Amino acid sequence: MSSGMKFRVKKIPVKIERLSVILNQGDAEEIGVLVGDRVRVTFGGKSCTADVQIGTGLIERGEVGLYSSVMEELMVDEGDEVGIYPFPRPASVDYIRKKMDGHKLSKDEIYQIIEDIVNNSLTDVEIAAFVISNYVKTMDFDEIEWMTKAMIETGETITFERGIVVDKHSIGGVPGNKISLMIVPTIAASGLLIPKTASRAITSASGTADTMEVLANVNLGVEEIKEITERVGGVIAWGGATYIAPADDKIIQVEYPLSIDPKPQLLASVMAKKGAIGAKYAVIDIPTGEGAKVPTMEIARELSNDFVELGRRLGLNITCAITYGGQPVGRAVGPALEAWEALKAMEEGKGSTSLLEKSMGIAGILLEMTGKAANGYEAARRLFESGKTLEKFREMVEAQGGDPNVKSDDIPIGDKVYHVESTYEGAVVNVDNKRIVRIARAAGAPKDKGAGVYIHKKKGEVVKPGDKLLTIYADKEWKLTQAIELALKEPPILVSGMILEKYPSYRMI
Amino acid sequence: MSSGMKFRVKKIPVKIERLSVILNQGDAEEIGVLVGDRVRVTFGGKSCTADVQIGTGLIERGEVGLYSSVMEELMVDEGDEVGIYPFPRPASVDYIRKKMDGHKLSKDEIYQIIEDIVNNSLTDVEIAAFVISNYVKTMDFDEIEWMTKAMIETGETITFERGIVVDKHSIGGVPGNKISLMIVPTIAASGLLIPKTASRAITSASGTADTMEVLANVNLGVEEIKEITERVGGVIAWGGATYIAPADDKIIQVEYPLSIDPKPQLLASVMAKKGAIGAKYAVIDIPTGEGAKVPTMEIARELSNDFVELGRRLGLNITCAITYGGQPVGRAVGPALEAWEALKAMEEGKGSTSLLEKSMGIAGILLEMTGKAANGYEAARRLFESGKTLEKFREMVEAQGGDPNVKSDDIPIGDKVYHVESTYEGAVVNVDNKRIVRIARAAGAPKDKGAGVYIHKKKGEVVKPGDKLLTIYADKEWKLTQAIELALKEPPILVSGMILEKYPSYRMI
Structure with a gap:
């Protein structure tokens, strides 16, 4: 709409993810932009959108402060001249307001919001507005389905050449939940494929990725995840090292300071990750009880219904396992201690009841869903007690660059x-x-x-x-x-x- | 709760208002804080709370990047060693969540939120969460009253030694609304005190402060506002140069990018400014019509009731004037053009009907509310046509450092x-x-x-x-x-x- 001006680049040696430019107050007024407004920055044939900050006593008239992120994006050096043009607010801000007003969003609107989150076109405040609106006004199943699909399609996906792909996910909130270390090799040992992407701890003592990292490398890209899964049957990788459902990471970043996790976001976050790796069957573990994320059976059942319905819409067969979350799973809490407890159980073919029953119970559900066993729990338990689970786990550790001969008692625990x-x-x-x-x-x-x-x-x-x-x-x-x-x-x-x-x-x- | 560590200060030459520190990723993990978490920064006997950012490739282990704001706050130099300790999230974040969940806040909770906004303890995302929650869940009159009082008490206030203090406020949305330039001197000429603090344009073509600035200095502190008002009867100053209701400025900063103005915030924002200057009578101008902030009479009447009720609770006598806002007021839009139109009207004792009727109508309401006149409109009109308004306006311009002999046709308009x-x-x-x-x-x-x-x-x-x-x-x-x-x-x-x-x-x- 309006014309812009030329500015001399001053380098700001701070690396931040968002694309921002710093203008002198007078120049900002001159081109008619306020803090938080957007501008188009052009250099040569390149351009990018950035949001405006004001530098007091730092940026002279005619100068623009550029963070490393913007300089790299435009391949510009200090002293170069760039053009700066006012740029309208993206339409997705209007859609966020529409949700704030309690209206249902269309598929296109939701896709636009998720795309703008992924390409850094929305500020933290705008993403927070989206998350808060979803918390307060919630979404219906159409919207959640569209959001999930948009999250899948704006990131990397994996297509496997062979086999039946399954997955499991714990929605979190219970400490010591190292079950994936035992479920994934059990399932892989049964002949199914289970490419498990896991998270690191945000507020917990250890995420599954932190625990697995004690024994192996978890920073794997999607190509490695695919290769290892097709070769070994299973993998436990850190999702953050991939570009699977990248919108989710940014949404979590604004949820964290507000301590909210709106149900639409929770559902979409979990299911987008399952959908992106092409899983056809998945078990969702819903730890329930005092001090867990889900306090009562009633809420757990409602959430289970939501997961199953969203799965149906995505062509993903879901079973929810409502588990006891009123105290920690097993006895060990913390990365090395949890790795130790899981490996020890696999070595001995036995272990803490809560850990063993839960792991084998969930593995069993997957074996039944895929028709691998009529009594899944028994079948899982046989794999576990026969040493097949341990053998497969050692293969996974080796494929992920760890020592396949590691013994539980080798794991260094704090002295x-x-x-x-x-x-x-x-x-x-x-x-x-x-x-x-x-x-x-x-x-x-x-x-x-x-x-x-x-x-x-x-x-x-x-x-x-x-x-x-x-x-x-x-x-x-x-x-x-x-x-x-x-x-x-x-x-x-x-x-x-x-x-x-x-x-x-x-x-x- | 947890212990902290010592860090060497690295200066970040960017001046931002918020208190933030930049840590190396490893150090942040070491002391157990994430982006957006708070830390206490200590140096000598001084300390402040800041939020954590992560510097990639900029901050070494053992270093902390401090913005000028934090360095000034602690009087620390580059190379000094500061202590950094994890600091819990302020309780006001929990209160914001409570509002997000639709609960009524207590007086103490609202005061704490407003105090934390003023002392920079809340991030933009948290303030946005507060504003959005108020938009979606709204507030009852108790909460709005407490918020207004908290906004008054966390800022500067003025107590006048003599006279009856009145005020007027237009809620905005209609261009060309230069009426304050004619109302304030008319009221001052009647013997009442009217210390008008006005805003600059955010999205409009000219705020009252921008318009007045064409003729006089509007950057006045509360002492000057008091002195001029007691001497001359009236003043038109830029509110942003004072520390009156400072929470409001920060709230407006997060409202702007979201294009929302929740009713509790609108009411508190207007009334806090009237309350802080000790006004006993005020007229609120509510421009109504297509393309104005308030589109229909029904909404205007509802808003009027809210203003009157909030006034009653604050001991402030309020009359609302619902005015026609479906097209600009007068014919001129833009700072110099509006100053010209207002001064021209005062010089000639006549002017555009919409401008003159509206200004004298509102001045008349104030004269009637205070018992200065039985027919306020006629009384205001007489002051205006007799040249008393112009004379008083010239006194105001002189008191504010402008040229009292300026003629409307001297005002430079774009060539x-x-x-x-x-x-x-x-x-x-x-x-x-x-x-x-x-x-x-x-x-x-x-x-x-x-x-x-x-x-x-x-x-x-x-x-x-x-x-x-x-x-x-x-x-x-x-x-x-x-x-x-x-x-x-x-x-x-x-x-x-x-x-x-x-x-x-x-x-x-």
Whole structure:
């Protein structure tokens, strides 16, 4: 609409992902743009869209400050002259407002929003507006289906040449959930293909990618994921190293500071990843219980229905497994500790009940869905106890550049150790998921691989004074100290008869 | 909660308002913080809270990049060592989530949110979440009252030693609304005090502060506003130069990119400014009609009730004036043109009907509310026609550092001129507010003071071929060109019989 002006490039040595330019206040007024408005930046035959910031006392009239991102995009050097032209707000901002007003979006509108998120045309505030609107006004199934498809189509996808592709996904919220390390090799050992892309921890103590990384490289591109899966049957890779459903990563970035995860986004996020790798069957693990993401069975059932319906629309056969999420799965929490617990179980063909039952239960569902077994749980358990799961896991580790001969007891665990002991006699009445995670993180997880928590006593187990309740492991002394402080201030394991909290002038016995 | 580490300061030569620090990815993981998390930065006895950014390829391990804002806050130099400690998210983020979930906020919660906005503790995304939640979930009168009071109390206020303090406010949306330049001196001439703080244009062609600035200095602090008002009776100052209701400026900054103005925010924004200057009586001008901010009488009446009720709760006597906003007020749009039109009217004691009736009508309401006159309109008109308004205006201009002897015809108007003429015979059926504003802005308004539009024919006026419809003024040739292009592409004045739009294969006659 309006004409622009020429500006001399000044380099801003900060690398940020968004494309932004910094103008002098006077120049911004001159071309009629405000902070947050968009401009088209042109140089030679190249151009890109960027948003406007104002530099006070930094940028002179006639200068434009360009971040490394924009300079690389345009292949421009300091001192070069670029053109800057006001550029209208993308139409997707209007569509976001439409959702904010409670209206249903069309397929084209949703595709445009997702495309603009992926190509950096929307600011954080605009993406936040989209996520908040979806949280408050929600979406119907048509919209969720379109959003999922748009997320798949704006990223990389994998097409396998052979085999039946299956997947599993845990929606999270329960600590110690290292089940993928046992499910993926069991399923691969059955002859199915399971190219599992996993996430790293954001607020948890260890994501599946963090745990697998203790034993193997998880930074794999889609070509490697495809090759390893076709050769070995399974892989556990970090999704963030691929360009699968890239819109999801950006949406998660704005969800995190607001602590919201709107249902449309949750559904689309999970299913886009399954759809992008061409899965035909998938199990969704929905940990349910106090302190988990889903607190009640009622909500879990509703969410299950939503996953199944969205799967139907996408041609993806979904079974949801509502699992107990009221305390950690297994006993180990933290990357190395979890890798150790999973590998130990595979070596011995046995392990913590909650871990083994859950892993084999979910593997079994996949075996039944694909017709591999009439009694899936039994079939999975046979693979596991016969050593086939361990053998396949070693193949995966080797294919992912790890040591296939690694033993569980070789895994380095933090050497700064503290045992929290019970001073009471009684039974464990609660193991608090959130407190366990906070202690493991204070100890250094997920960054310090050896850091974490081992839980000696879980719900219902009998405790005598002097019994160990949990052991904290850390790689660094100062992190151990802060984890201990936290564990004493906010006891994560409650024994009947304990004083739950102390107030200066108030006691609850 | 967790311990922190020491970091060497690296200066980032960018001046941004928010307090942010840039960490190396590894260090951020080490202390367990993510992008958008908060940290406490300490140096000597000083400390501040900042949010975390990650610098890729810029910040080494052990370094922290600090923007000028943080360095000034802590009085720290490049190379100094600062401590960085993870800092919990402020509780106000939880309150924002509570509003997002549709719950009513308590007084303390609202005060905390507003305080955190003012002291830069909330990020843009979090402020946006607050504004969007208020848009979607709205607020009841208790909440709006608390928000208004919190906005007043977190900023500067003025207490006058003498006199009755009144004010007026137009909620905006109609171009050419230079009425304050005529209302304020009329009211001051009656003996009332009217310390008018006005805004600059954000999306309009000229804010009242931009228009007044053509004739006088509007960058006045609260002390000057108080002094001039007590001495002269009235002032027109730019609110942005004061620290009155500072939360409002930050809220407007996130509303703008989303093009939303939630009613709770609109009400609180207007009333906080009236409350902060101690006004006891105020008129709220609500321009209503096609292309204005308020499209229908029904919405205008509802909004009026809200203003009156909020006033009652704040001890502020409010009258709302629902005015016609379906076309520009008067004929001139743009800073110098509007100053010229207002001054010309005061010099001649007459002027464009829409301008004169509206100004004197609103001044008259204030005279009646305060008991200064039984027929306020007549009283205001007498002050105006007798030259008392002009005399008082000159006193105001002088008190604000302008030339009290300035004549309207001395005001420099852009010397690049283009007349848009009618090619039709008929009557004007529409003058499009938004198009008029776009043309004036393309011509350079509000930055180029002389730029703007003069409207020769308004609704209902008869037009012959060759008659001037509007004249575009610009200070710069290239801006005139872009304004002309726009005026021809999107005609702002529609004459009956005109072809409204042309499509390749479709005509509407």
